[in-house]
Structures are given as structure tokens and as C-alpha cells.
Amino acid sequence: MGRGVCRGVVLKIQEIHVREDFLLLELVSLDVILGMKWLQTLGETKINWRTLMMELVMGGRRRTIQGDAGLTKAGVSLKSMIRSIQEVGGGYLVELHYLERVSVRDEGDIPLVVQQLIQQFREVFQPPQGLPPPREQEHAILLKDVVSPISVRPYHYPRFKKMKSRS
Template identity: 50%
Template sequence: MKVRGAIGSQPVVTLIDLGATHNFIASHLVASMGISIDETEPYGVRMGTGDSERGTSVCKGVVLHLKELHITEDFLPLRLGSSDVILGMQWLETLGVTKTNWKEQTMEFEVNGRIARIEGDKSLGKSLISLKAMARTLSKDPYGYLIELSNTEYQVIPPDPVPLFLQDILSQFECIFQEPTGLPPPRAMEYKIITKEGTTPVSVRPYRYPHYQKGEIRMIKEMLQAKVIQPNNSPYSSPVILVKKKRWLLAFLHRLSSTKQGYGARQVSHSCNW
């Protein structure tokens, strides 16, 4: 839980940490405010980041103000990162019975016969880190995540201009390069499949398509709207066959015509690669 406080007239960010055995104060804050220090036996502290810090001094009788609450404690000066002061078990065990709601970040306890209440500042839960500090942390820990969030903008890039030597050709044959909007022009000879008189359609069971092929069949509707194909109601077989190759092969069955000549019913397809 982080709260805003002050030491004298200097605003500080205070972290109330159940995992800290002692109270700590940022060494840069001690130097800038001229807080007196006393030499002590060398000690080592393992920080929450996994780093180990060593110290040889202590700041005694530092008064920390948390709103209307005045706390006088001894602090060990160390490099603390995003917090200026850490209140650990050294202070918490002096409070006796406390009522803490970590979700709402509130703490209540009795001081001199009255209930004191500390409310955490949720906005202090996020802090900036310098690139140098991040590189130092990643060099000691082989695992880490770097996530960058930013606003993205896109710009429509116009297509490359057509080379000059192709512009005349494209202009001359412009109709060829347009999207088709109808059936091919009539031919001198139409293709037919000749069947014998009295021939009946071959019995072919319905060809069911799995769900993942429905997207390919959607092209039929688009081609009908463009009028590049026309409806086929041939009784001989399904009008469309999908063949799985490197790309989908879409096959359209030609209409069969019945005449007095020929060799019986045959199934012929016209294929398009998609």
C-alpha cells in the first residue's frame, strides 16, 4: 500500500510493506534533506527485486507525517527505487490490532485511544522506470517482459504509378483489364454434350460441404451478382465442386443437353483457380 506523506516540508511517497523487516528511507532523500545519520554495524538487505544492498548507517528519530498521523521511527538509508520511505514490520508490530482492507487499500488501528485511518493512493501503484534501471534489472534476471503501448496511425499509400511504356498499352486495351460484369461474348460454336434419346440422369448422392468450405462457396453469390456465371439447374450432378489443392479449385459443371446422337451422359467441368 502506497500513501502520500511528508518529512518536514518535503513530500514523500511511503510504502507500507508487510514483507519488509525494517523501516527504510531513500539515501538520496537523506542526502538532499541533510538528515543526520549514525554509524552502525554493517548489515545487508535483500530487496524485493532480488538485489542485495549493504549499509553501515541508520537515521534515528525521523518524523514522518501521514495526514494527521505523526510517526517517529528509525530508518535505514538505502536505494529504494520508486518509494521514498518504507514502513515495515518494525513499525507495524507496534500498532497492535489492525483492520486492513487490501482491496480498498485502507488500514485502521488505535492510537492514543482514538481510531486512526490510513488510505492508500491507488495512483501510486504505477511508476516510471528509466531505461538504465530497466537494463540493469534485465541484466540480472534472464526473464522479463517489455510491453509498449502507443497510439498508431495509418496512412493510405497510393499505388505505384504505372510506367510510361505501359500507359499507352493499358489505355488502348482498357476493356480487357476491367473487372468482368457479364458472360463471355457469343461464340461461333457452342460446346454441347450429346446424350442418347431417353437417357435419364445419373443417380448422384448430394455432395455435402464441411463448414470450413462455406467461405469458398460464397464466391458463387459474388460471381452471380457480377453476371460472370449463370444459374445451372442441371439434373445430372451438383453445379459446383470444390477440389483441395495448393489453392481451392472451383469447378462449374456444364449443362447437359439431350439429343438423338452421342454416347450417353457424361460429366464435364470448367475449372477456375481461386
């Protein structure tokens, strides 16, 4: 577990006052974690992860908490996570990332080695134009007249059954 409990701590988040018991944990670059225990007390909330905004109802009033984008890059060291899991016996780690499509506007953004490969194999990186050209050997499946399709199990079975199906 942690190194103790601080009971009845009042934490002010913007204009919201939270009174909770906090476990003392050694975490790198984090001051407080308000976890599932606190989130469950809120009931229904609305969260916009892109704008880091959380809407909730406390004391019958709709409140909004605005997150600080500068704090979203805070990391937890692997060593402190392992230590916490060993002491507590388990836990959850949730990491959310926002991905956006990036287009390369300038060839200067592409490393020189990659640019050389792209130039050397330019035709490979072009979008396909129609069907592939005719080949020297075209693929074909020759069908025999009056022969029914072979019905064979798609997985291995004993040898004696294979011999039976040939006769």
C-alpha cells in the first residue's frame, strides 16, 4: 500500500472544493491523483479530452473544470509503477493519446537516406494506374468435366482416414 493516509484533506480545484482521504505514494512529477473512488462520487460527467474540459454536477450546480495542457505530458517512472504494484498487489494504468494526421509538406522533413530510397524506387511509391500488365505466365485453374469438388477437412486428421478417402 502507500506510506500512510491523510484524512479529510481539502483540495481546491479551480472553484471546486474536494474533501477526501489521500494515500501517500511516491510518484514522479505528480502531486495528486483523484482516482475512481472520487470519480464515482460525481455521478454522470461530460469530458472533452481534446479541450481537457470536464463538466460535472456538485451540490446541484453544474461546474466545469478546465485542464492544463502543460501537465498532460507528465510521466510516471516504470520503477515507481512496479513498486506500487508490488506493494498494492495490482492496479490500472490508463494512457490516452490524441493522434492527428500529419502530412509532409516539405521534403526537408524526410531524412536524406529515405529521400534517396524514394527516388531510387520511385515507381513503387506511385499510386496504381489500372490493372497490372500482362505477365509471361498467367495463373489459371483448369477444371475437369464431370468431376465434383473435393470435400476434404481443412485440418489434419489421422492417416487411416486419409487412406479411406482415396479409395
